[in-house]
Amino acid sequence: MAEFDYLIVGAGLYGSVFVHEMKKRGKKCLVLEKRDKVGGNIYTEEIEGIQVHRYGAHIFHTSDPIIWNYVNQFADFNRYTNSPVARYKDELYNLPFNMNTFHQLWGVATPAEAREIIERQKKECGITQPKNLEEQALMLVGRDIYEKLVKGYTEKQWGRQASELPAFIIKRLPVRFIYDNNYFNDCYQGIPIGGYTKMIEKMLEGVEVKTNTDYLAEKEVWDKIADRILFTGGIDDYFGYCYGPLEYRSLRFESEVLDMENYQGNAVVNYTEYEVPYTRIIEHKHFEFGKQEKTVITREYPLDWQCGMDAYYPVNNEENNALYEKYRALGEKENKVLFGGRLGMYRYLDMDKVVKAALQAVEGIKE
Template sequence: MYDYLIVGAGLFGSVFAYEANKRGKKCLVIDKRDHIGGNVYTEKLENINVHKYGAHIFHTNDKQIWEYVNQFADFNRYTNSPIAIYKKEIYNLPFNMNTFHKLWGVVSPDQAKQKIKEQKEAAGITEPRNLEEQAISLVGTDIYEKLIKGYTEKQWGRSANELPPFIIKRLPVRFTYDNNYFNDRYQGIPIGGYNVIIEKMLAGVDVRLNVDYFEHREEFEALAEKVVFTGMIDQFYDYKFGVLEYRSLHFETRIVDDTDNYQGNAVVNYTDKEIPYTRIIEHKHFEFGTQDKTVISKEYPMEWKSGQEPYYPINDDKNNKMYKKYNELAVQETNVIFGGRLASYKYYDMHQVIGEALVTVHNEFATNR
């Protein structure tokens, strides 16, 4: 018998397993994939740590979370400074004075703000009702048309005027010459890849890979007192209220033999709608690699279908109402703990997943000493 069956060897499941194991609890972690780490898993190609499921840059303002992850790995000084290419023109991201100067020739924050104000007024927007109007309100029509519209519509598979305004609020806008994407105090990539962290978290914990919880549900649940479930909450309840919707991603990863530096930056966004991928990731730059070859991944957004990896929840009214019904069932469970992005139907950054897992651990063991 185990104290906990943990379904999913990603960040949430691994943090819970580590903390439970520390407290003398016996855990079994299972995952349907052939590796631990979930979407933060890094695969070694040409001695380069490849972010198999897309770019993962750790960033947080929470000192306790930062110190927590640093007990498992040393972090480098990587700073996320992506660039955008539109019609062969290069622009700095996030939107900052370098972006505004390239577009309009402005050199002061006041000039940039005035340009945005003029374009917002010309568009006649007072209260933004959708992503398009929200974006124009924040950065003006020019930036919206060149750097937001095409990228966003590829990413979400929907017209920008059909998407909710809150999506664009995640994007930083600053009136300084600062290309650092994140405002967070702490930022970096674990030296050696995220596998270093997950392997240390799961040391001394029983792990079984290539197993599907739903194919052997009764068998697995009989092994443990409680279940920690990090998968899709609608699947847990056999889709009784319907199927929650996601966007998915397809990656084309290849080794580039004829150069050691393909694009000069870890992340380059392609904002033309005519180009089918949203960005190219060159993995070696996350760790300042000096290898003779390089590895790139083209990222293609797509509609999620059963059997594919769900990445981004579509948090519109219909899906949020459906999730609420599932969550009402979940909070009534006495022997099942739900956690992580799929069980919460919410987009999480890594530090948020870890924070949620630690709160869950505290609640679980404060009441079950």
């Protein structure tokens, strides 16, 4: 018998939920985290009394009462509702596309007027079999919405022209014919009061955590100390990229403390014109209705990803999915290792899905 029942690699949300549940079952666990802090990509850090989302804005939302009750054990959530604003040149629009947006675009007041314009513009495009993302978006929402609110933003996000991107990236572009700026359709949403890091620390209470420790750097040593391992890093990294790296999009965050109370009046402002190099500016205090004298903003720049950079969005095209399947098959042969989380499963997962997947993984373990 090894010293620990479980070695958990990665103190992100997946690893933290998993270890919390294992601790409840009386298992002896050790967590290794290669960064100098816990939380993974939901890490928040206090600056000027404001919780700053270091790895991108994170809003918790779910329609699953079990998951909502689960996370509420570890934090109280505020009533934040995500209502981003889009800025195109000097024009401002509400998102997601709804009656407020249509009024701002065309001066219309009723759903019938808005519907008529959208349907006419869709027809004018004359596209029935979209060959690329541009055609797909035109077919779904017509020219005005596409050109002002979709094209530049998407091209910056993917680093390629919309006409060169595959249509499948945009399956739907929901339009709402009601005056409702709430981005999510879920029943529950909010931000943990005091920040995500505090929530993660609560999950990890009573568990030994070693930060600044890369499991892969001394894998043979760590493998001996536990009976089973949960690995939440990159599955390709685990196997030394033996089939080549899985592809991601990366991001660069540029943060600034400003000597003013309120910079943009909203937590999230998307910059939808191509000429502005960042996709959005986050003003963190508005996630928590902050009244501090100063404010902290972060500009988010999309980047091509290269090995060694932080990986953010998996590029789930056919080629990468096939590559992931090869790694997954190798993973199945590792009989004492489980792979989990967004990197271990090579999938974009919202936080509620990560919590659910971690709980299911625990339930699926037969002792």
